[in-house]
Amino acid sequence: MLLSLGLLYLCGCTGNSSTASTTATGKMRILCTTGMLSGPLSDIVGSHAEITTLMGPGVDPHLYKPSPGDVRQISSADLVLYHGHHLEGRMGEVLSRAEGLTRDGRSRRAFAVTERISEHRLIITASGTVDPHLWMDISLWRDVAREIEQILVEVDPENSARFSSAILRLEQELILLDEQVDTLLAAIPEQRRILVTAHDAFGYFGRRYDLEVIGIQGISTESEASIQRVNSLVEMLTARKIPAVFVESTVPERNVRALIEGCEARGHLLRIGGVLYSDAPGPPGSGAGRWKTMVLHNARVISEALR
Numbered sequence: 001m002l003l004s005l006g007l008l009y010l011c012g013c014t015g016n017s018s019t020a021s022t023t024a025t026g027k028m029r030i031l032c033t034t035g036m037l038s039g040p041l042s043d044i045v046g047s048h049a050e051i052t053t054l055m056g057p058g059v060d061p062h063l064y065k066p067s068p069g070d071v072r073q074i075s076s077a078d079l080v081l082y083h084g085h086h087l088e089g090r091m092g093e094v095l096s097r098a099e100g101l102t103r104d105g106r107s108r109r110a111f112a113v114t115e116r117i118s119e120h121r122l123i124i125t126a127s128g129t130v131d132p133h134l135w136m137d138i139s140l141w142r143d144v145a146r147e148i149e150q151i152l153v154e155v156d157p158e159n160s161a162r163f164s165s166a167i168l169r170l171e172q173e174l175i176l177l178d179e180q181v182d183t184l185l186a187a188i189p190e191q192r193r194i195l196v197t198a199h200d201a202f203g204y205f206g207r208r209y210d211l212e213v214i215g216i217q218g219i220s221t222e223s224e225a226s227i228q229r230v231n232s233l234v235e236m237l238t239a240r241k242i243p244a245v246f247v248e249s250t251v252p253e254r255n256v257r258a259l260i261e262g263c264e265a266r267g268h269l270l271r272i273g274g275v276l277y278s279d280a281p282g283p284p285g286s287g288a289g290r291w292k293t294m295v296l297h298n299a300r301v302i303s304e305a306l307r
């Protein structure tokens with residue numbers, strides 16, 4: 001703990017010396033890692049806190065490396081929220097040591113929010129690790145939003161009534177969104193209910209909305225797809241006459257291109273069904289700039305391409 005505090009103080013001191021634990025307006029400063037967290041978080045806290053999101057549109061959390069500026073951001077936050085279950089691969093160690101004292105002597109709390117969900121509800125991969133892409137199942141992410149609300153109540157009990165009424169509104173909204181996504185995907189015929197994407201981000205999505213899901217790469221984008229894997233996928237896609245596969249905004253599309261070329265060589269026309277936002281919401285103007293619109297965008301693209 002001494003070491004981690006030393007690290008945080010060291011980095012804070014090399015940067016802007018005016019950083020403090022709360023903003024000029026006295027608002028709580030919350031740092032979260034991704035847009036999947038900042039979406040429900042901002043719905044719950046509204047304008048009551050200042051939220052900073054470390055990883056923006058198109059940023060792959062598995063490969064993200066913390067910069068000295070990020071460590072400084074952590075050291076000036078009152079509350080740090082991250083996914084956990086190794087989603088923030090290279091940043092995980094810094095985040096796990098984020099608790100400590102702010103520079104004005106108050107305690108900074110840090111929570112791995114998805115690790116608060118009971119493991120029996122999570123997908124365990126072949127290698128025995130938890131699939132961290134929980135936000136793909138709206139019903140599961142609704143429970144994560146509830147965990148975020150519980151954390152806020154714990155760190156800021158004076159405003160618990162505000163957080164409690166906000167989560168009730170958000171939960172109602174997410175029940176409707178879940179139904180909307182389910183209806184879109186129900187339109188895909190039985191034999192085409194197969195979703196091939198660049199990496200295994202859609203396991204929870206497939207489980208919730210009844211699609212068979214295949215990632216060309218594994219759970220993390222760090223592993224390379226093997227030639228044998230690409231060849232076996234080409235055979236399956238050709239045999240089942242699957243019309244489309246998908247690219248992801250945070251993953252290079254060369255593996256998807258290899259599938260298209262392989263199918264072409266066997267006389268099967270396979271196309272790119274569209275860009276899916278898997279591990280980060282889209283940029284402003286994409287129509288998928290928040291977690292909610294990102295999941296809806298994905299459902300629309302998949303439904304249209306596979307119908």
Ligand SMILES: [Zn+2]
Pocket residue numbers: 062133199200201219220221278279
């Ligand atoms: Zn991922």
